[in-house]
Amino acid sequence: MKILFRPSRLVLLPLYLICLCISQALSAQETLEAILQRVPKAPPGVPVPPLPDAPRRYDTAEGQAIEVSVIARGLNHPYSLAQLPDGTMLVSERDKGQLRAIREGVLDPEPIAGLPTIKGGLWMGLLDIVPHPRFVENHLLYITYDKPLENNATGLAVLRGVWDGKSLKDAQDIFNTGPGVGGSSRLLFDNAGLLYVSIYGGGEEAQKLSELRGKVLRLTEDGKVPKDNPFVNTTGARPEVFTYGHRTIQGLAPHPETGAIWGLEMGPNGGDEINILKAGVNYGWPFVSLGRDYAGPWQAKDFKKAGLEDPIVYWMPSISVSGMTFYTGDKLPLWKGDLFVGGLRMGEIPATGHLQRIRFNANGEEIRREQLLTDLRQRIRGVYQGSDGFLYALADEEDGAVLRIGPAGK
Amino acid sequence: MKILFRPSRLVLLPLYLICLCISQALSAQETLEAILQRVPKAPPGVPVPPLPDAPRRYDTAEGQAIEVSVIARGLNHPYSLAQLPDGTMLVSERDKGQLRAIREGVLDPEPIAGLPTIKGGLWMGLLDIVPHPRFVENHLLYITYDKPLENNATGLAVLRGVWDGKSLKDAQDIFNTGPGVGGSSRLLFDNAGLLYVSIYGGGEEAQKLSELRGKVLRLTEDGKVPKDNPFVNTTGARPEVFTYGHRTIQGLAPHPETGAIWGLEMGPNGGDEINILKAGVNYGWPFVSLGRDYAGPWQAKDFKKAGLEDPIVYWMPSISVSGMTFYTGDKLPLWKGDLFVGGLRMGEIPATGHLQRIRFNANGEEIRREQLLTDLRQRIRGVYQGSDGFLYALADEEDGAVLRIGPAGK
Numbered sequence: 001m002k003i004l005f006r007p008s009r010l011v012l013l014p015l016y017l018i019c020l021c022i023s024q025a026l027s028a029q030e031t032l033e034a035i036l037q038r039v040p041k042a043p044p045g046v047p048v049p050p051l052p053d054a055p056r057r058y059d060t061a062e063g064q065a066i067e068v069s070v071i072a073r074g075l076n077h078p079y080s081l082a083q084l085p086d087g088t089m090l091v092s093e094r095d096k097g098q099l100r101a102i103r104e105g106v107l108d109p110e111p112i113a114g115l116p117t118i119k120g121g122l123w124m125g126l127l128d129i130v131p132h133p134r135f136v137e138n139h140l141l142y143i144t145y146d147k148p149l150e151n152n153a154t155g156l157a158v159l160r161g162v163w164d165g166k167s168l169k170d171a172q173d174i175f176n177t178g179p180g181v182g183g184s185s186r187l188l189f190d191n192a193g194l195l196y197v198s199i200y201g202g203g204e205e206a207q208k209l210s211e212l213r214g215k216v217l218r219l220t221e222d223g224k225v226p227k228d229n230p231f232v233n234t235t236g237a238r239p240e241v242f243t244y245g246h247r248t249i250q251g252l253a254p255h256p257e258t259g260a261i262w263g264l265e266m267g268p269n270g271g272d273e274i275n276i277l278k279a280g281v282n283y284g285w286p287f288v289s290l291g292r293d294y295a296g297p298w299q300a301k302d303f304k305k306a307g308l309e310d311p312i313v314y315w316m317p318s319i320s321v322s323g324m325t326f327y328t329g330d331k332l333p334l335w336k337g338d339l340f341v342g343g344l345r346m347g348e349i350p351a352t353g354h355l356q357r358i359r360f361n362a363n364g365e366e367i368r369r370e371q372l373l374t375d376l377r378q379r380i381r382g383v384y385q386g387s388d389g390f391l392y393a394l395a396d397e398e399d400g401a402v403l404r405i406g407p408a409g410k
Numbered sequence: 411m412k413i414l415f416r417p418s419r420l421v422l423l424p425l426y427l428i429c430l431c432i433s434q435a436l437s438a439q440e441t442l443e444a445i446l447q448r449v450p451k452a453p454p455g456v457p458v459p460p461l462p463d464a465p466r467r468y469d470t471a472e473g474q475a476i477e478v479s480v481i482a483r484g485l486n487h488p489y490s491l492a493q494l495p496d497g498t499m500l501v502s503e504r505d506k507g508q509l510r511a512i513r514e515g516v517l518d519p520e521p522i523a524g525l526p527t528i529k530g531g532l533w534m535g536l537l538d539i540v541p542h543p544r545f546v547e548n549h550l551l552y553i554t555y556d557k558p559l560e561n562n563a564t565g566l567a568v569l570r571g572v573w574d575g576k577s578l579k580d581a582q583d584i585f586n587t588g589p590g591v592g593g594s595s596r597l598l599f600d601n602a603g604l605l606y607v608s609i610y611g612g613g614e615e616a617q618k619l620s621e622l623r624g625k626v627l628r629l630t631e632d633g634k635v636p637k638d639n640p641f642v643n644t645t646g647a648r649p650e651v652f653t654y655g656h657r658t659i660q661g662l663a664p665h666p667e668t669g670a671i672w673g674l675e676m677g678p679n680g681g682d683e684i685n686i687l688k689a690g691v692n693y694g695w696p697f698v699s700l701g702r703d704y705a706g707p708w709q710a711k712d713f714k715k716a717g718l719e720d721p722i723v724y725w726m727p728s729i730s731v732s733g734m735t736f737y738t739g740d741k742l743p744l745w746k747g748d749l750f751v752g753g754l755r756m757g758e759i760p761a762t763g764h765l766q767r768i769r770f771n772a773n774g775e776e777i778r779r780e781q782l783l784t785d786l787r788q789r790i791r792g793v794y795q796g797s798d799g800f801l802y803a804l805a806d807e808e809d810g811a812v813l814r815i816g817p818a819g820k
Contacts, residue, residue, distance in 0.1 A: 045469055045470055045471045045472050045473035045474065046469045046470060046471055047469060059455055059456045059457060060455055060456060061455045061456055061759040061760065061761075061762075062455050063455035064455065269776075269777065270724075270776075290700075290713075290724070290726075292775065292776065292777075294777070295771065295775075295777065296770070296771040296773060296775030296776060296777045297773075297775055298775075302714070303700075303713040303714060304712070304713060304714075314680075314700070314726045315726060315727075316700075316724045316725060316726040317725075317776075317779040346779075346781065347778060347779030347780060347781070348777065348778045348779070349471040349778060349779070349780045349781075350471065351471075352471075352780075352781070360706070361705065361706040363706060363707075365702065365705075365706030365707055365708075366679075366680075366702065366706065366727075367679065367702075367704070367705065367706045367758065368757060368758045368759060369727040369756075369757030369758070369759070370757060370759045370762075371756065371757070371759075371762070374784060375785070
């Protein structure tokens with residue numbers, strides 16, 4: 001029998017390399033749905049108890065007793081909270097794409113009018129809200145959301161609107177990513193009035209400066225590119241990029257003393273971390289991580305690599321971090337200077353969300369970490385300091401809530 | 411003015427190097443007391459609740475409801491538990507240096523007679539107990555303990571005695587480390603009948619093959635050196651050494667399928683880990699670690715290094731791991747094959763001890779981790795599978811206890 005085509009090793013090797021490239025390109029384009037399919041499902045054996053009706057008291061490690069109250073219920077997957085100078089709290093309902101107001105402790109049953117059409121759903125919808133640093137003068141609110149585009153696509157948009165005390169006026173996108181971007185995003189204004197926007201990035205696109213995914217962007221208040229952005233003179237790079245190599249930034253917080261921007265990054269199965277964001281720096285995803293793929297293998301062979309910036313805090317197992325704030329108030333004095341981080345679930349086990357407190361020494365090195373509110377079993381999506389010096393946490397459930405944390409017995 | 415002695419740079423450099431060597435030698439000799447002084451004290455703000463009188467029911471993530479009962483109380487810092495073929499459980503009381511018996515669920519008020527003089531106290535005393543693999547024939551028990559020596563020194567000793575059903579007879583040391591060694595130790599017989607002894611090592615002595623500290627030893631059942639130990643032909647090395655570069659091995663468990671010996675290693679502030687122990691391998695302490703010094707700085711610049719073996723499980727924050735067993739029973743079928751690890755406290759916060767369950771995939775890679783018994787707030791020092799298929803955990807308190815974990819409602 002005559003063999004018409006017999007592949008030699010010299011032919012097979014390039015073929016193999018081509019296949020490898022294609023598979024890598026495909027993995028870089030992995031969708032949220034595809035990731036979800038790879039996440040092993042644990043049966044929800046531990047029920048989430050109903051949130052308590054009365055305030056609940058807890059002792060905490062530093063000797064400070066706290067009281068936790070539910071101040072608003074019935075919120076659909078609350079994603080972020082912004083407090084306005086008059087005390088009003090605005091809460092984004094992610095999946096429903098609605099903005100809600102809490103005034104003097106009462107949740108307005110009517111959603112805020114004036115928002116554009118939003119593509120809500122699993123892991124997307126109405127995302128972060130921040131007031132302009134000079135909100136008292138200009139009443140400007142900034143919002144990130146998933147925007148429906150042509151051909152069933154969506155993109156991430158940064159919206160700016162004027163708050164008239166009841167609704168959003170003149171809402172306009174000041175920045176659009178275009179299609180194929182979205183899912184999770186946080187906003188922060190720095191001391192210089194520049195706006196940071198985090199963009200979700202699941203795969204190797206986080207390393208490509210020509211793409212927005214897996215980046216933190218730095219914009220002017222009008223959504224333009226500041227002239228001193230790190231990659232404005234780099235050929236092929238998006239000039240909006242401030243930092244890159246991120247998986248999913250789920251929190252941005254300015255350090256109260258240094259002013260440095262801390263970024264909270266959610267890993268897969270393990271690999272949650274906090275990074276100090278510095279212009280032009282590569283934080284390494286997906287080439288370094290202390291995380292595992294959901295199926296078990298390590299995400300990367302290396303935990304560190306030259307040229308890739310190291311985090312300053314790690315979690316293993318992961319707690320699915322989301323939301324972060326430094327406490328600077330006086331109501332909970334023993335927690336002053338401590339960092340609070342929300343957790344959606346711990347160790348890939350459902351109904352294990354909680355709030356974590358991290359204490360640092362004078363050099364910014366971690367010395368202690370406490371789990372709080374573990375018995376509530378809520379997915380904590382965000383944590384904020386109110387103007388009253390209390391902490392506020394978002395319970396991200398279908399029937400979600402706002403929790404207030406203050407001193408006990410006062 | 412005439413300068414009689416002007417040190418040149420050529421003189422200062424060797425002087426500096428000598429000082430460096432002295433300071434390193436001193437740090438290698440750091441005592442437990444000195445380490446304790448460096449550990450920042452958190453005020454015990456969260457009280458440890460009394461252990462429940464009635465069995466307590468818990469839902470767990472896999473959908474398996476469990477029931478936890480206290481089967482023995484009033485044990486002084488229980489360190490290990492060994493079950494004999496007749497069902498008797500022997501428990502070591504570390505600080506008091508006593509061995510106690512639980513027969514048919516009842517703790518004998520009298521300690522076991524026949525033990526030698528033991529130096530008990532903080533982190534030392536009567537440590538691990540294991541029966542000989544052929545205990546049914548020879549009734550031999552093996553015990554590690556801190557032995558008082560001349561000049562107020564102590565050393566670690568491995569004791570062998572014959573159990574006569576009530577007391578220990580003919581108890582004799584089969585191995586002695588000599589002075590300056592001790593504090594924590596675990597024992598394990600492998601399938602070939604060889605005895606593994608873990609030796610505490612806080613500093614760089616863990617890297618010196620001429621020392622026993624920071625090692626796992628491999629001995630015959632008579633305390634002699636097996637001919638095939640990895641360093642028997644290495645000049646200057648202690649021939650008992652099996653693995654090195656350990657900080658504090660707090661658990662040894664054979665994998666039920668592979669037979670490999672898993673070692674549980676307690677890190678400082680972070681850095682708890684599990685290693686698979688292989689002959690002659692260096693596990694890197696103190697040159698690689700995911701832990702921090704108690705004061706905050708990272709233990710080491712690197713998390714990994716060529717030639718140093720990587721752990722397969724990490725904790726960050728640490729839970730102060732102690733005690734480990736694979737569950738192979740039938741009473742808790744949804745946990746079959748899972749690994750159970752005790753935790754003394756989490757994130758350097760008092761009263762946060764608990765039990766952890768780790769699930770692995772078929773390749774031995776972690777996919778899920780659950781915290782159990784968190785509300786009890788007990789320091790879990792050890793975890794064991796009983797011949798009845800239940801799990802047993804040691805609560806290491808001044809007034810400690812043995813907990814039994816079985817299915818709920820049966």
